[in-house]
Amino acid sequence: MIGSEPPTPTGKARARLRRSRPSVSIRKRLTSGRAVMRHMGQSLVKAMEMALKAGPPEAAELVACECVVEAETKDHLNWELIELASKALKGDEARALKDAYEQVEEQEDEHLYHTTGWCRELWIASLGLPAVLPPPEEEKEFKTAIGAARAKQARKDML
Numbered sequence: 001m002i003g004s005e006p007p008t009p010t011g012k013a014r015a016r017l018r019r020s021r022p023s024v025s026i027r028k029r030l031t032s033g034r035a036v037m038r039h040m041g042q043s044l045v046k047a048m049e050m051a052l053k054a055g056p057p058e059a060a061e062l063v064a065c066e067c068v069v070e071a072e073t074k075d076h077l078n079w080e081l082i083e084l085a086s087k088a089l090k091g092d093e094a095r096a097l098k099d100a101y102e103q104v105e106e107q108e109d110e111h112l113y114h115t116t117g118w119c120r121e122l123w124i125a126s127l128g129l130p131a132v133l134p135p136p137e138e139e140k141e142f143k144t145a146i147g148a149a150r151a152k153q154a155r156k157d158m159l
């Protein structure tokens, strides 16, 4: 259903990120915040497994879509924070974060708008109402908030 690959920094941005990475001891430290986020991620997986086991498949698909929208919403926020951090830092760290953000910004916007569009249309279909599948966000390849809003408004013309 939702087939986008997660974005990854490439080339110079990846090299800069590698140079500016915190030490292994910092990276491996399980803070309370990281523990909570890990639990939330595992909970999304558990929710999808429960829905798949309980069925029917259409309900499991809706649960999976909800979980992906949750994850993509957090992903989107994280990249916004990375952009903000890049503006607050200087030197290699700032450049590494800025390069990484610039490489994934458009893809991350697309992930959020497309998954939200899929979720909305699958819910509409589940209510027995005419749905646009694939959603307008996917068909028209909008990659901005304004584009996503236009896609949502254009859905009536696509029914």
Ligand SMILES: [Fe+2]
Residues within 6 Å of the ligand: 006, 007, 072, 075, 076, 107, 108, 111, 112
């Ligand atoms: Fe994403």
